[in-house]
Amino acid sequence: MKYRYIVGIDEVGRGPLAGPVSVGAVCINKFFDMSFFAGIRDSKKLSAQKRREWAGKVKKLGRSASGVRKNSSQKLNYSIASVSSSVIDKIGINKAIALAILRALNRLKINPKECMVFLDGGLHAPPEYKKQRTIIRGDEKIAVISLASVIAKQHRDAKMEKYAEKYVGYGFEEHKGYGTFEHLKKIRMLGMCDIHRRSFLKKFFARS
Numbered sequence: 001m002k003y004r005y006i007v008g009i010d011e012v013g014r015g016p017l018a019g020p021v022s023v024g025a026v027c028i029n030k031f032f033d034m035s036f037f038a039g040i041r042d043s044k045k046l047s048a049q050k051r052r053e054w055a056g057k058v059k060k061l062g063r064s065a066s067g068v069r070k071n072s073s074q075k076l077n078y079s080i081a082s083v084s085s086s087v088i089d090k091i092g093i094n095k096a097i098a099l100a101i102l103r104a105l106n107r108l109k110i111n112p113k114e115c116m117v118f119l120d121g122g123l124h125a126p127p128e129y130k131k132q133r134t135i136i137r138g139d140e141k142i143a144v145i146s147l148a149s150v151i152a153k154q155h156r157d158a159k160m161e162k163y164a165e166k167y168v169g170y171g172f173e174e175h176k177g178y179g180t181f182e183h184l185k186k187i188r189m190l191g192m193c194d195i196h197r198r199s200f201l202k203k204f205f206a207r208s
Contacts, residue, residue, distance in 0.1 A: 003131055005115040006030050008144025009104065009123060011097050012152040016177035017187075017204065018170070018196045019160050020082040021093065023100035024152030026058065026144045027077040027108050027115065036061075037143035045140075046150065048157075055154040058147055078148075079107035080155045089199045102126055118142050120149065167193040179204060 005027050013021040040054060062076040081103035083096040091099070105117075105125060112128045119125060120138035138145040157176055164173035169190055175183045177195070184204065192201060 003114055003116040004030060005110055006032070006144055007105070007108070007110075007115050007117045008119075008138075008142060008146070008148040009101060009117060009125065010120040010139050010145050010149035010152055011100065011123060012149065012156050013177070014093055014097065015179070016197070017179045017183065017200050018085060018172065018177035018193070019163060020084050020156065020195075021088060021096055021100060022080060022082040022152045022156040022159075023097065023104045024148035024150070024155070025079050025081075025101075025104040025108055026062075026147045026151065027110060028144060029075070030116075032076065034143060037147070040143050040146045040150070051150050051154050054147065054150045058151055077108055077110075078151055079104045080151055081107065082156065082159065085195050085197045088197055092199075097123065098126075105129070118145055120145050163195055167195065 006029075007025055007027045009023060009025050011021060011023045013019060036057075046054070058076065058078055062078050081100045083100045083103075087099070088096045101119075101123065105112075112126075113130070115129070115131065117125045117129050117132040118138060119132065119134045121134070121136060123134060125132045135142060135145070139149045140146070160172045160176040164170070170186045170193065171182055177183070187196070187201070192198065
């Protein structure tokens with residue numbers, strides 16, 4: 001069966017010391033007018049304002065996890081899935097990312113036989129998605145991957161800002177859980193909180 005849809009997938013949050021890892025998935029009809037994506041870039045190369053603008057465009061065109069609308073080439077669908085720090089500690093970051101990819105794809109509610117999946121870096125879709133390609137620096141080369149990166153980062157950043165209100169003093173609203181000097185300093189002062197990845201911090205403090 002020839003594919004009907006194109007799916008882009010990217011993850012955000014592989015490396016932080018705290019918080020979840022999040023995967024974004026964007027699904028478009030294969031006849032989608034790609035000029036809509038003019039100017040989209042990898043989320044890491046966009047300002048926070050530009051990320052918000054692109055995320056808004058995605059939400060305007062699509063409906064979250066509600067299925068691609070048939071007979072419309074200019075609609076998209078998207079989903080976001082996160083796996084918590086506690087699960088990352090239990091199963092490891094690679095399996096956690098694979099789990100998030102599976103959840104994100106399931107939420108799109110599409111037939112694996114009907115789509116072509118493009119993934120960034122070393123990511124892979126479950127084996128039932130026979131048509132899939134992993135592309136190095138895909139978030140810079142493939143527009144639907146770039147959009148997936150943007151919505152995943154926007155979602156994860158918002159989560160970390162919420163955590164900053166609950167776990168005061170760590171600065172999650174600034175560093176989003178990454179291992180900055182200030183973050184490590186706060187951990188040494190305050191200890192770890194519930195959303196810290198203990199399996200990651202063992203490596204950091206073993207070198208300190």
